[in-house]
Amino acid sequence: MKQKNNLKAWLYLLPAILFLGVFMVYPLVDVCFYSLEENYHSISQTYTGVGLGNFGHVLSDPFFIQALKNTLILVVITVPVSTGISLLIALGLSSVKALKKAFQTIYFLPYVTNTLAVGLVFMILFARTEYTDGLINALIQAMGYEMVDFINGPYWAKMLVTCLYTVWIVMPFKILILTSALASVNQDYYKAAKVDGASSGRIFRKITLPMISPTVFYLIITGFIGAFKAYSDEVALFGVNLNEAGMNTIVGYVYDMLYSDKGGYPGYAAAAALLLFAIVFTITYINLRFSKNKVQYM
Amino acid sequence: MKVVLENLTKQFLSRQKKGEIVTAVNNFNFEIPDGQLIGLLGPSGCGKSTTLNLISGLETPTTGKIYFGDEDVTNLPPEERGVGLVFQNYALYPHLTVEENIIFPLQNLKGAQKMTKEAMHQKAVETAKLVQIDGLMERKPKELSGGQQQRVAIARALVKIPKVLLLDEPLSNLDARLRLQTREELRRIQRETGVTTIFVTHDQEEAMSISDLIIVMKDGVVHQIGKPQEVYDEPVNLFVAQFLGTPQINVFEGEIRDGKVWIGEEAVLDAQGREDRKVWVGIRPEGFIPDENGPFTCRMDRVEVMGRDVSVVSTHDKMTGKSIRSIVSAENKFRPDQTEVRFSLKPYKVFLFDRESEERV
Numbered sequence: 001m002k003q004k005n006n007l008k009a010w011l012y013l014l015p016a017i018l019f020l021g022v023f024m025v026y027p028l029v030d031v032c033f034y035s036l037e038e039n040y041h042s043i044s045q046t047y048t049g050v051g052l053g054n055f056g057h058v059l060s061d062p063f064f065i066q067a068l069k070n071t072l073i074l075v076v077i078t079v080p081v082s083t084g085i086s087l088l089i090a091l092g093l094s095s096v097k098a099l100k101k102a103f104q105t106i107y108f109l110p111y112v113t114n115t116l117a118v119g120l121v122f123m124i125l126f127a128r129t130e131y132t133d134g135l136i137n138a139l140i141q142a143m144g145y146e147m148v149d150f151i152n153g154p155y156w157a158k159m160l161v162t163c164l165y166t167v168w169i170v171m172p173f174k175i176l177i178l179t180s181a182l183a184s185v186n187q188d189y190y191k192a193a194k195v196d197g198a199s200s201g202r203i204f205r206k207i208t209l210p211m212i213s214p215t216v217f218y219l220i221i222t223g224f225i226g227a228f229k230a231y232s233d234e235v236a237l238f239g240v241n242l243n244e245a246g247m248n249t250i251v252g253y254v255y256d257m258l259y260s261d262k263g264g265y266p267g268y269a270a271a272a273a274l275l276l277f278a279i280v281f282t283i284t285y286i287n288l289r290f291s292k293n294k295v296q297y298m
Numbered sequence: 299m300k301v302v303l304e305n306l307t308k309q310f311l312s313r314q315k316k317g318e319i320v321t322a323v324n325n326f327n328f329e330i331p332d333g334q335l336i337g338l339l340g341p342s343g344c345g346k347s348t349t350l351n352l353i354s355g356l357e358t359p360t361t362g363k364i365y366f367g368d369e370d371v372t373n374l375p376p377e378e379r380g381v382g383l384v385f386q387n388y389a390l391y392p393h394l395t396v397e398e399n400i401i402f403p404l405q406n407l408k409g410a411q412k413m414t415k416e417a418m419h420q421k422a423v424e425t426a427k428l429v430q431i432d433g434l435m436e437r438k439p440k441e442l443s444g445g446q447q448q449r450v451a452i453a454r455a456l457v458k459i460p461k462v463l464l465l466d467e468p469l470s471n472l473d474a475r476l477r478l479q480t481r482e483e484l485r486r487i488q489r490e491t492g493v494t495t496i497f498v499t500h501d502q503e504e505a506m507s508i509s510d511l512i513i514v515m516k517d518g519v520v521h522q523i524g525k526p527q528e529v530y531d532e533p534v535n536l537f538v539a540q541f542l543g544t545p546q547i548n549v550f551e552g553e554i555r556d557g558k559v560w561i562g563e564e565a566v567l568d569a570q571g572r573e574d575r576k577v578w579v580g581i582r583p584e585g586f587i588p589d590e591n592g593p594f595t596c597r598m599d600r601v602e603v604m605g606r607d608v609s610v611v612s613t614h615d616k617m618t619g620k621s622i623r624s625i626v627s628a629e630n631k632f633r634p635d636q637t638e639v640r641f642s643l644k645p646y647k648v649f650l651f652d653r654e655s656e657e658r659v
Contacts, residue, residue: 186387186389188385188387188389189389189391191356191383191385191389192383192385192389192391192454193391193402194356194375194376194377195354195355195356195376195377195381195382195383196377196402196403196406196454196458197376197377197378197403197406197407197458198377198402198406199406202405202406206391206402207391210391210393211393296392296393
């Protein structure tokens with residue numbers, strides 16, 4: 001009886017297994033092979049040896065180092081900032097009564113807006129062209145400071161715009177999730193804490209934050225993973241030639257190694273992709289270990 | 299600490315009908331004596347929880363004043379009133395241990411009241427001993443039974459030595475056996491601490507069994523305040539009479555005519571000196587005496603045996619409920635083929651209410 005049920009179960013799972021196997025598992029395994037095949041030639045489909053040569057090449061490639069640096073800066077800045085601001089906004093949203101729905105809609109709008117369209121808006125705001133200095137520069141000038149070219153100018157300016165852009169585009173989702181997490185906290189806890197004489201700061205630290213900690217933690221983990229995979233946002237701001245702009249990311253580097261003018265090196269691309277995987281894996285693992293005592297699963 | 303409620307009124311805007319005002323508490327006047335256990339009793343939606351919230355400061359009254367002792371606390375926020383509040387669902391902080399839960403109010407103390415860690419621990423243990431949970435200090439709330447959680451909630455409310463202890467339906471989440479036990483416990487804790495305690499309940503038995511005073515509310519209006527037995531024996535109106543007592547009081551259409559109380563064609567009681575009028579006749583289940591020559595005749599339905607007593611279920615054309623329940627001693631014998639049962643009535647168990655106003659006459 002049990003055997004029969006198992007068979008049925010496998011049968012039901014078969015379509016999904018087949019699909020995932022062909023389109024997920026096989027490519028994943030294949031990437032591992034690619035990364036080990038040295039000097040792979042894509043046309044003749046030959047390689048000279050098996051080893052860690054691809055990894056060595058990638059790690060000594062200045063473009064990869066630049067991409068790695070950019071990605072790390074992006075991750076370290078945008079994840080805490082976006083999560084923090086989202087939490088503040090969500091707290092604000094859950095305490096206002098009038099126009100709550102309107103505010104929620106406004107804050108959610110970036111989520112349904114196309115990345116490239118948003119990039120265009122940021123370009124208009126920040127870029128300096130022959131015709132205009134851009135809205136932000138107009139403001140800077142009005143305040144009496146020197147104008148900066150945020151799109152083709154110094155590195156810090158470009159990084160600033162990228163961070164702003166990333167924070168702005170990831171916030172709606174976080175606000176949405178945090179608002180619902182806050183709404184699901186039983187109001188009686190707040191009432192009890194109030195009667196017990198807790199200040200609002202203490203209520204936030206001792207009641208609210210622990211109550212929504214699983215959600216915050218979820219957002220931090222997915223935020224890290226998402227930020228490490230950054231690519232399209234940079235393209236939206238700086239165009240496809242990210243190396244020239246000095247704003248490439250690891251995913252951008254992988255793409256370049258495969259498809260750009262300098263591309264055609266699946267070995268390097270695979271090695272870079274696996275390095276990215278290793279970094280994300282390590283960070284997530286550390287996150288999990290670190291937060292074990294902080295996150296309260298009720 | 300005595301609690302004085304003066305013309306207390308709370309109105310809300312209705313959620314269903316725009317612009318309509320709902321009066322949850324209507325002109326509540328009462329002085330709750332120091333150190334007593336008060337049961338605030340009424341059907342759901344009668345405004346008893348709102349009254350509790352007003353006293354705790356979680357809600358502010360539309361009009362009226364609240365005094366703790368001689369101090370006007372009407373406009374004080376909850377944290378400055380010094381009340382302890384036990385919620386219906388206990389509202390224990392799930393991520394904190396029992397001890398951390400109990401200590402929480404102490405950690406909020408400021409200025410001169412601030413306590414050292416050692417003193418707080420001491421106080422928590424002391425309070426935990428009072429409610430007999432001192433062996434569970436390291437547990438999380440979800441590792442406790444309902445009754446234990448209840449005790450933790452009471453300990454948390456008591457640890458600051460509140461001026462007033464408020465309990466919202468404290469026993470409704472417990473099973474029947476635990477409820478009996480816990481209500482005795484509540485009485486004991488209240489006696490030991492001497493804190494003025496107000497608890498809300500819809501269970502009249504619960505309120506009657508442990509309260510020094512009960513307040514019966516309906517639709518935001520206080521109907522009667524008094525010692526439980528007094529309220530039971532002398533209800534001021536039909537609602538109070540019906541709300542107190544299990545089984546419920548039996549109510550009949552009747553009238554006062556020629557100095558007698560009539561139900562249908564039978565004169566069941568003397569009513570010398572009363573003016574003639576149509577009335578509701580309320581008869582407590584224990585007010586019936588089986589009597590072959592009694593003046594009141596009912597159609598026999600069945601007899602339910604309860605051991606010491608039997609419950610006679612009968613019907614009558616003029617009754618208002620589904621059936622008439624009378625509790626009589628098991629020494630009375632009934633024949634199985636009996637179709638009619640006759641009673642005489644205990645006059646002090648019969649109440650007469652005006653047909654229109656439903657006030658006692």
